[in-house]
Amino acid sequence: MKKIQYLFLSALAILIFSCSSNNENEFTPVYNGNIDGGDWINSQTIGNYGGYTGDRCSKVDSVNEYSFGLSKLFNEISANPVNKIKVSVWVKLSDLNKKSTLVVSVKGTDNKNLLWSGHDLNPLVKEAGKWTKIEVEDVLTNINTEGAIAGIYVWNSNKNTVYIDDYKIQFLPE
């Protein structure tokens, strides 16, 4: 009986070994989490704060300066040239007198800004404590997006508490 057990275990060991050495790529699921390279950024600002849709949204305040947003290589967004970025997002400001900005940026391969477009939310939002839809457009004139990264997020430069929900970000050829 012992001998049979031993033979069985040996056979099993050989089987496992051959499987793992020959077929690792085909059968082993691999999840690579690149902490620095995800498409969406600042997800730590998301919580159950009562969103525009559902309960969840992003919140910036005295702790978090930059909201949930998108950071993505143009090469991964579209094979065609992008000439315009159109952003719509719902925001709720707690104080209309403190500055907060919707940022649309294009960063080149050397990490320099090829475009940094800050849209102040305060003149666009008329009422504090109320969800308001913000729509902005930025034209990428004479910008080489090859290897560049698009960045979209809300920046509360003045420790304003701002809630952010439901982005719609479009990359248009013209």
Ligand SMILES: [Ca+2]
């Ligand atoms: Ca939501």
